[in-house]
Amino acid sequence: MLELIVNGEVHRFDGDPDMPLLWALREDLKLTGTKFGCGIGACGACTVQVDGVAVRSCVLPVGRLVGKSVTTIEALSKRGDHALQRAWGEANVPQCGYCQSGQLMSAAALLAVNPNPTDEDIDSAMAGNICRCGTYQRIRQAIHMAAAQMALAMPEEVGP
Amino acid sequence: VKLTRRTFLASAGVIGSGLVLGFYLLREEEVPYPHKIPEALQPNAFLQVTPEGRIVLQIHKTEMGQGILTGLVTLVAEELNVPPQSIETQFAGVHPEFLNPEFDMQITNASSSMITCYLPVREAAAAVRTLLLQAAAETWGVGVASLHMLDGLVTDGEGRRAPIGEFVGLAATLPVPEKVTLKPRSEFRFIGQFEERLDSAAKVDGSAVYGIDANVPQALTAVVVRCPHFGGRVESFDASAARQAPGVVDVFEIERGIAVLADGYWHARRAADRLEVKWTADQATQQSSATIDREQTRLLDMREAEDEPFSGEDVLRAEYMAPFQPHACMEPMNATVAIADDSVDVWVSNQAPDIMRASVAQVLGRRADQVTVHGSFAGGGFGRRVYPFAAIEAAVIAERAGRPVKVIWSREDDIRNGPFRPAVKCRMQAELGGKTVKRWRYRLCTPSLWATLLPGIRARLFPAWLPQFAFERIVAGAARDDTENLEGTTDTYRLGESDVDQVQWDPGIPVSMWRSVGHSFNSFFVESFIDEMAHHAGDDVIEFRRRHLEPGSRARIVLDRVVKTADWGNTRPGVFQGVAVDAIKGAVCAQVADVRLEGDGFVVERIVCVVDPGMVVNPDIAKCVIESCIVWGLTAALVSQVTIDNRAVVQSNFHDFRVLRINETPRMEIHLIESGDHPAGVGECAVAPVAPAVANAVFRATGKRLRSLPLRL
Numbered sequence: 027m028l029e030l031i032v033n034g035e036v037h038r039f040d041g042d043p044d045m046p047l048l049w050a051l052r053e054d055l056k057l058t059g060t061k062f063g064c065g066i067g068a069c070g071a072c073t074v075q076v077d078g079v080a081v082r083s084c085v086l087p088v089g090r091l092v093g094k095s096v097t098t099i100e101a102l103s104k105r106g107d108h109a110l111q112r113a114w115g116e117a118n119v120p121q122c123g124y125c126q127s128g129q130l131m132s133a134a135a136l137l138a139v140n141p142n143p144t145d146e147d148i149d150s151a152m153a154g155n156i157c158r159c160g161t162y163q164r165i166r167q168a169i170h171m172a173a174a175q176m177a178l179a180m181p182e183e184v185g186p
Numbered sequence: 187v188k189l190t191r192r193t194f195l196a197s198a199g200v201i202g203s204g205l206v207l208g209f210y211l212l213r214e215e216e217v218p219y220p221h222k223i224p225e226a227l228q229p230n231a232f233l234q235v236t237p238e239g240r241i242v243l244q245i246h247k248t249e250m251g252q253g254i255l256t257g258l259v260t261l262v263a264e265e266l267n268v269p270p271q272s273i274e275t276q277f278a279g280v281h282p283e284f285l286n287p288e289f290d291m292q293i294t295n296a297s298s299s300m301i302t303c304y305l306p307v308r309e310a311a312a313a314v315r316t317l318l319l320q321a322a323a324e325t326w327g328v329g330v331a332s333l334h335m336l337d338g339l340v341t342d343g344e345g346r347r348a349p350i351g352e353f354v355g356l357a358a359t360l361p362v363p364e365k366v367t368l369k370p371r372s373e374f375r376f377i378g379q380f381e382e383r384l385d386s387a388a389k390v391d392g393s394a395v396y397g398i399d400a401n402v403p404q405a406l407t408a409v410v411v412r413c414p415h416f417g418g419r420v421e422s423f424d425a426s427a428a429r430q431a432p433g434v435v436d437v438f439e440i441e442r443g444i445a446v447l448a449d450g451y452w453h454a455r456r457a458a459d460r461l462e463v464k465w466t467a468d469q470a471t472q473q474s475s476a477t478i479d480r481e482q483t484r485l486l487d488m489r490e491a492e493d494e495p496f497s498g499e500d501v502l503r504a505e506y507m508a509p510f511q512p513h514a515c516m517e518p519m520n521a522t523v524a525i526a527d528d529s530v531d532v533w534v535s536n537q538a539p540d541i542m543r544a545s546v547a548q549v550l551g552r553r554a555d556q557v558t559v560h561g562s563f564a565g566g567g568f569g570r571r572v573y574p575f576a577a578i579e580a581a582v583i584a585e586r587a588g589r590p591v592k593v594i595w596s597r598e599d600d601i602r603n604g605p606f607r608p609a610v611k612c613r614m615q616a617e618l619g620g621k622t623v624k625r626w627r628y629r630l631c632t633p634s635l636w637a638t639l640l641p642g643i644r645a646r647l648f649p650a651w652l653p654q655f656a657f658e659r660i661v662a663g664a665a666r667d668d669t670e671n672l673e674g675t676t677d678t679y680r681l682g683e684s685d686v687d688q689v690q691w692d693p694g695i696p697v698s699m700w701r702s703v704g705h706s707f708n709s710f711f712v713e714s715f716i717d718e719m720a721h722h723a724g725d726d727v728i729e730f731r732r733r734h735l736e737p738g739s740r741a742r743i744v745l746d747r748v749v750k751t752a753d754w755g756n757t758r759p760g761v762f763q764g765v766a767v768d769a770i771k772g773a774v775c776a777q778v779a780d781v782r783l784e785g786d787g788f789v790v791e792r793i794v795c796v797v798d799p800g801m802v803v804n805p806d807i808a809k810c811v812i813e814s815c816i817v818w819g820l821t822a823a824l825v826s827q828v829t830i831d832n833r834a835v836v837q838s839n840f841h842d843f844r845v846l847r848i849n850e851t852p853r854m855e856i857h858l859i860e861s862g863d864h865p866a867g868v869g870e871c872a873v874a875p876v877a878p879a880v881a882n883a884v885f886r887a888t889g890k891r892l893r894s895l896p897l898r899l
């Protein structure tokens with residue numbers, strides 16, 4: 027029995043501590059916004075944040091999460107209005123949409139540490155997230171849009 | 187060529203026989219409209235208006251990224267004169283009114299949705315508008331011509347207004363009009379102007395439901411361990427270790443392998459790793475990429491020996507090839523089936539709900555109308571989700587388990603089992619007279635796509651009682667008439683006397699339609715060879731192309747535009763350009779690739795793309811889809827392929843089956859030229875020209891002609 031903190035709530039998990047977080051989220055907690063794509067941490071569809079850092083939940087054993095805080099796409103914002111989510115909509119980023127939860131969680135982790143990323147910063151932070159629809163150009167554009175929006179909203183927090 | 191049941195029957199020569207003709211003429215009985223809301227006006231299967239004024243549209247096409255949900259809503263919004271955001275949508279079930287007229291099935295494929303829906307869906311909405319206005323005219327005792335519908339209200343010229351819902355009751359009693367008047371293009375508010383995407387909100391907060399998200403009480407999760415070698419079967423297996431693994435409920439053999447059932451995916455997968463299976467080997471498919479290549483060469487040699495040789499003074503020859511490609515949809519294949527006494531429920535991301543329904547019904551011995559296929563978003567399709575394999579597996583396993591079952595394919599299952607875009611080899615010859623092609627010959631060695639498609643969708647097209655010999659005759663006939671593989675060879679250029687043919691050979695590797703089908707390789711071959719011919723003739727590659735395109739043709743217009751837009755010939759030092767043109771599904775596309783050499787290889791810096799899509803419903807979504815086509819085509823041009831060794835696929839997951847990532851994606855500039863008054867299909871329009879545009883640029887940079895995909899220096 028272990029305690030999992032997911033989206034601010036404590037959940038008791040009495041399954042196998044070796045089980046990857048992805049399946050605990052999808053099957054036990056019914057948080058299906060986090061997607062299965064490859065099972066080896068190579069596509070990014072399963073990306074969530076653990077203590078604010080983007081991680082691949084398909085290869086992360088639940089047992090390693092004791093005392094850590096997991097955030098999934100369902101809690102990126104309360105009303106789906108994180109600057110990135112709004113930018114994703116404005117830039118018409120999603121196509122099939124299946125990879126976009128993971129894309130957004132990676133992008134949010136990037137902006138949290140780098141509020142004004144260059145194209146190269148974006149490419150290196152997002153290269154682990156595959157999109158077969160090829161929405162990459164608009165992902166880049168939307169991250170820039172969101173960064174600009176966040177800078178406007180919180181001018182005092184903008185770095186040099 | 188239309189891929190209809192009639193085509194197959196005709197091509198097999200059985201359409202005149204009483205046996206099959208009788209079947210063909212069977213009419214679907216009256217089927218109730220889907221998702222009927224009590225009290226609502228529902229004059230057709232598409233649309234309902236409730237007394238409260240809700241407008242509910244059935245989305246009968248699969249939304250798999252191409253934006254058809256938004257497109258269909260936009261068509262309805264235009265005819266009902268309401269904002270698209272005010273229309274509710276539901277994924278439709280199966281209904282005869284939803285058949286794709288190009289394919290005789292309820293199928294979302296071949297860029298056909300907007301081509302085939304543009305008028306019928308507007309007509310369905312116009313019928314609703316006509317009925318509501320007639321009911322309002324009757325209620326108010328005025329002429330219909332004096333009434334107007336706007337943003338959910340009916341108004342007359344004298345200040346009277348009422349919500350449309352008030353007229354639903356009366357409208358439902360009026361006869362459905364046989365002919366309706368569509369809104370003229372000059373009055374459009376949304377078509378061609380509306381640029382939002384309506385399913386974005388659900389796709390950025392995790393709430394969009396895909397087939398794999400089906401949450402069915404009591405469902406077990408199953409994985410299927412399949413033979414790693416094509417054509418192999420289970421000889422024997424030992425499940426004792428797997429059965430003892432945590433969470434395992436059952437292990438048994440099914441037709442396609444060994445099913446492992448557990449309380450969740452991870453337990454099922456872990457147990458599957460402990461399974462010991464001995465597989466038979468089918469010697470007929472003892473293939474590797476090398477043996478396939480050798481056999482294709484041999485067959486092309488044989489064909490060449492039969493062909494009368496080109497004997498002119500100026501003859502150019504070249505051989506090209508392209509490898510197997512999996513679709514690798516981001517959502518792995520999956521299906522959930524729940525079986526009750528008199529009903530079966532199926533949740534499966536798919537491109538053809540009636541193929542799913544018929545296949546599940548047949549394997550369970552049920553009637554099709556007992557099977558409900560629940561709609562959902564699909565995490566990519568690209569031609570792969572036409573096939574019912576996962577749904578059949580889930581049905582068979584659920585029946586045996588006596589509980590609902592969700593089958594999930596691993597990524598390894600997906601990459602290794604296909605079906606794939608075929609590996610093909612092509613030989614071209616051209617006889618030139620100065621700077622003009624006098625005649626050319628094209629010989630493609632390929633398996634038939636129809637012949638491999640038909641067994642997969644047999645349950646939908648043919649009755650269970652159709653004898654095997656008759657089915658085989660149909661398949662043989664379909665293969666004989668299969669021109670799908672040659673699409674993209676003669677659609678664009680006029681190259682004198684043209685002699686295009688295929689040498690069919692099936693190496694025993696399952697193949698299928700794959701985004702842009704024949705164009706995906708033929709356009710690479712033809713457009714590279716055009717470049718070769720221009721170079722051979724000492725001509726400018728643009729002038730050579732223009733000379734072989736009809737003056738004033740859409741292809742020549744997009745070519746001229748892309749040359750101008752890409753500032754052809756004025757690149758900065760070290761950057762080289764290549765060009766290619768393709769015409770597919772009524773759309774015409776030209777691209778210029780900017781390439782620079784780096785290290786031992788090259789980098790694609792920019793793709794400039796001009797598309798004439800006829801007309802567009804949602805301009806920005808059209809551009810999104812075109813960008814998608816380019817990344818898809820560039821992935822196959824630069825990094826992705828599946829190779830065969832020892833009768834098995836070598837690659838297995840995204841670490842060794844490479845797809846383009848964000849850091850490898852060039853800048854894309856998309857331009858649309860609307861030349862008509864009906865939309866073409868854009869879902870595949872820009873896939874094919876990418877590879878030849880890049881290869882032609884690499885040739886200009888290096889003098890080296892790359893004749894095989896993926897392109898490697």
